[in-house]
Amino acid sequence: MIPGPLLLIGLPLIAAPVVYLLRRWALIASALAAGTSLALGLACLRLPLDEPTTFLGQPVQLGQPVVVLGRELVLHPAGALALGFIFLLGAVVFFLAWCIPQGRLFCPVGLVLLSMISANIMIRHLLFAVLALWLAVIVAVFLIQEDRHDSVRGALRYVTMHTLAVPPFLVTSWLLDLYIENPENLAPLRTFAILLTMGFSILLAVVPFQGWVTAVAKDAPPLGTALLFSTENVAVLFLLVSLLRRYPWLLDDPLLFQMLTWGGLLAVGLGGLMALVQQDFGSLLGYGILADMGGMLLALATSSDLGMNVALALIAFRAVSLVVTGVGLSAIRRRAGSDTFADLGGMARRQPLATAALILGGLSLAGLPPLAGFAGRWALLDFFAPEHTSWCWLIFLAGCGVVIGYLRGLRATLAPAPEESEDERTQSEPVIAAVMTGATLILATALSFNPRAVFSLAARIVAALVLP
Amino acid sequence: MPIFADLLEKLSFLAGTPAVAGLALTASLIVVSGDWRLSLLALLVQYILTGLLSTRLLPPQLALIKIYVGALICPMLYWAARRVEWTRKRRRQPEGTPLPPWPALTMGLPFRVLGMVLIGLAVYALGPSYPLPQVPWEIGLACYWLGLSGLLGLILTDEPFQAGLALLTFVTGCELFYAGLESSLLATGFLAAGNLLLALAMAYLTVVRGVGPVVEQEAGR
Numbered sequence: 001m002i003p004g005p006l007l008l009i010g011l012p013l014i015a016a017p018v019v020y021l022l023r024r025w026a027l028i029a030s031a032l033a034a035g036t037s038l039a040l041g042l043a044c045l046r047l048p049l050d051e052p053t054t055f056l057g058q059p060v061q062l063g064q065p066v067v068v069l070g071r072e073l074v075l076h077p078a079g080a081l082a083l084g085f086i087f088l089l090g091a092v093v094f095f096l097a098w099c100i101p102q103g104r105l106f107c108p109v110g111l112v113l114l115s116m117i118s119a120n121i122m123i124r125h126l127l128f129a130v131l132a133l134w135l136a137v138i139v140a141v142f143l144i145q146e147d148r149h150d151s152v153r154g155a156l157r158y159v160t161m162h163t164l165a166v167p168p169f170l171v172t173s174w175l176l177d178l179y180i181e182n183p184e185n186l187a188p189l190r191t192f193a194i195l196l197t198m199g200f201s202i203l204l205a206v207v208p209f210q211g212w213v214t215a216v217a218k219d220a221p222p223l224g225t226a227l228l229f230s231t232e233n234v235a236v237l238f239l240l241v242s243l244l245r246r247y248p249w250l251l252d253d254p255l256l257f258q259m260l261t262w263g264g265l266l267a268v269g270l271g272g273l274m275a276l277v278q279q280d281f282g283s284l285l286g287y288g289i290l291a292d293m294g295g296m297l298l299a300l301a302t303s304s305d306l307g308m309n310v311a312l313a314l315i316a317f318r319a320v321s322l323v324v325t326g327v328g329l330s331a332i333r334r335r336a337g338s339d340t341f342a343d344l345g346g347m348a349r350r351q352p353l354a355t356a357a358l359i360l361g362g363l364s365l366a367g368l369p370p371l372a373g374f375a376g377r378w379a380l381l382d383f384f385a386p387e388h389t390s391w392c393w394l395i396f397l398a399g400c401g402v403v404i405g406y407l408r409g410l411r412a413t414l415a416p417a418p419e420e421s422e423d424e425r426t427q428s429e430p431v432i433a434a435v436m437t438g439a440t441l442i443l444a445t446a447l448s449f450n451p452r453a454v455f456s457l458a459a460r461i462v463a464a465l466v467l468p
Numbered sequence: 469m470p471i472f473a474d475l476l477e478k479l480s481f482l483a484g485t486p487a488v489a490g491l492a493l494t495a496s497l498i499v500v501s502g503d504w505r506l507s508l509l510a511l512l513v514q515y516i517l518t519g520l521l522s523t524r525l526l527p528p529q530l531a532l533i534k535i536y537v538g539a540l541i542c543p544m545l546y547w548a549a550r551r552v553e554w555t556r557k558r559r560r561q562p563e564g565t566p567l568p569p570w571p572a573l574t575m576g577l578p579f580r581v582l583g584m585v586l587i588g589l590a591v592y593a594l595g596p597s598y599p600l601p602q603v604p605w606e607i608g609l610a611c612y613w614l615g616l617s618g619l620l621g622l623i624l625t626d627e628p629f630q631a632g633l634a635l636l637t638f639v640t641g642c643e644l645f646y647a648g649l650e651s652s653l654l655a656t657g658f659l660a661a662g663n664l665l666l667a668l669a670m671a672y673l674t675v676v677r678g679v680g681p682v683v684e685q686e687a688g689r
Contacts, residue, residue: 069654127650131658138662141669149680152628152673159669160622163635167615167642174649 001052004062005073005122008040008083012115020108030098033107034091037114041087044080073122078464081457082238083118086231089319090114093223096323096440099432100330102221103146110227112139120235127173129239130166130199136235137162140228144220154219157212165202168195176247193253196243200256203236204300205293206263207270213293214274214286222285222326222333229289230319237300237311241465244303251303260301265394267294272398275405281329281339281358284405285322288365291398292318292373295380298391302383305462310376310383312458317376317451318365324372324444325361327437328354332413341409346417348410353437359410360441364448366402372444375451472532476523483520488610490517492588495617498633499624500580502573504549507633512542514614518640521607525647530656534643537660541636541667548671549629552678559682570678571627580624587616603648614641628677632670639663 015036022029039056047053049063065074075083094107116136123129137159144155172195202209217225244250251257271291278284292314299310331354332347333339348355360371367377377399384391447454482490490513497510515538522531556570573580591612600608618638625631643659 138665138669152677170646
């Protein structure tokens with residue numbers, strides 16, 4: 001009988017080297033990576049946790065715990081749903097990487113990343129969960145950097161900031177272990193609050209620790225950005241909520257949630273404002289993500305079930321927006337060799353589908369109706385409208401900033417090209433890439449008209465992971 | 469293994485103030501020096517001294533792991549730096565133009581030295597006022613020195629090689645402190661794996677940053 005944790009951590013790790021060896025055959029490598037991810041995603045969402053069953057002909061029990069050197073790994077219902085989402089997202093981006101290349105390391109490193117994130121979600125002990133996340137972050141450096149030679153800023157900032165976040169968790173974990181051994185020997189609550197605030201502020205990109213978000217969005221392959229920001233956010237949210245569920249007295253000190261509130265407001269404001277003035281799609285994407293993450297932080301800062309529900313739904317809708325805009329951005333970067341507005345004249349005519357995906361994905365990220373991101377943004381506004389009208393205005397204005405940023409980008413792609421060779425003028429989008437881009441657009445639009453599936457998944461996760 | 473364990477025991481007389489002073493020196497060299505060979509040698513010595521100090525907090529087998537990790541990390545970074553240097557020397561330079569220095573220092577030597585002096589003052593103030601729990605005071609000073617020097621090094625550079633050394637110095641300081649709090653094999657193993665992966669990532673970024681533009685230029689030519 002294969003226990004669930006072993007399967008979810010081990011299978012991607014086994015598949016990764018095979019995918020790496022097959023990287024020259026993009027279709028086979030992508031299909032293998034996507035197939036592995038899809039199978040694990042469906043297993044998490046469909047298979048029962050508490051009884052034996054079969055997976056690819058092998059007997060498994062997903063809910064069976066595994067003990068490694070005295071530390072337990074177990075897949076809980078909430079973890080299964082979250083990992084189901086993460087693996088399905090992985091399957092989508094790995095499959096898209098077949099016809100919209102993201103670099104030779106994208107699929108194998110992506111699989112290792114998913115394995116580490118699975119470990120993070122299934123490990124019960126805070127210290128090892130954080131260390132698993134740290135390992136995932138370091139592995140992600142290879143995914144972010146890929147074949148870029150002009151800049152290492154994104155990868156460097158990403159790994160540096162996340163490494164700086166680890167020590168506060170090391171000390172918190174030790175203090176919590178002391179508390180478990182002797183509940184009367186509790187360190188001052190303020191010590192916990194300060195340490196956790198430092199750690200989570202960096203991991204959740206609370207202003208002023210937001211620099212890595214825009215740097216990663218600018219440097220990473222666009223589908224890698226979608227994978228990173230979605231999976232890591234889910235993992236960090238899980239870490240936070242699991243901690244609060246196990247030690248509800250941590251909520252007695254409001255420092256962490258005050259920081260999340262102020263940091264969220266600043267992130268929304270800064271993201272919207274900076275998006276207005278960007279001159280390239282990479283940075284614009286980064287500030288769009290920052291504004292959206294700010295909204296997520298505000299929802300999270302309420303420390304309520306409904307707030308958590310909205311935060312998770314925002315991550316899911318953001319993932320859809322990022323995949324759509326990422327498909328377009330990848331195609332355009334590949335064609336033009338740049339994503340700077342000034343270099344993209346005539347792109348809307350030469351690559352209409354890619355341009356449409358890029359702009360519509362960005363507008364969805366901004367929460368413009370009737371696109372997919374609107375459902376999440378509406379839920380956020382609806383959540384805050386009764387008590388925090390000023391926050392709603394700020395979120396709305398930040399969305400407007402991102403919309404204007406993308407409209408400026410659209411204008412640049414509609415402008416005539418300065419000089420075009422005959423080859424460039426007649427060269428059209430590759431058929432397969434165009435078909436995949438079109439399919440992604442259609443699926444995202446379909447989701448925007450029926451967002452209940454996302455809200456239902458978020459509600460099921462929150463119900464399984466009850467907040468104190 | 470027994471040879472290293474014996475050696476560690478013979479060197480145990482250093483596991484006190486001499487090791488702390490040595491760590492202060494190595495961390496300062498990493499931040500101040502512009503010579504990658506010297507910085508890398510300082511990093512290797514830093515891992516050995518940290519291993520020695522760790523014998524006061526951890527079982528010798530676990531303390532040895534830290535030295536092994538250092539012994540694996542330094543060749544990785546050496547290979548990366550060497551590769552960058554070979555590629556730069558191979559690159560055609562216009563007649564009479566000297567090769568620009570690598571790694572490029574964003575701040576001058578006096579500024580870096582001043583920064584380290586400030587770090588020294590900060591450690592002098594923090595050590596007695598906020599002693600770290602569960603570790604002897606001189607090890608606490610070493611933790612502060614390594615952690616703060618690492619942070620300063622990160623602030624002063626955007627070169628992946630030097631940022632990597634600074635980040636590893638920061639992590640070493642935190643690990644030394646954590647060794648006083650917990651001595652489990654799993655935690656030590658996880659941290660060792662993290663250090664090795666971190667060094668690998670930094671070596672990769674060093675090569676990408678140093679070699680990539682040259683390769684692209686040659687491909688374009």
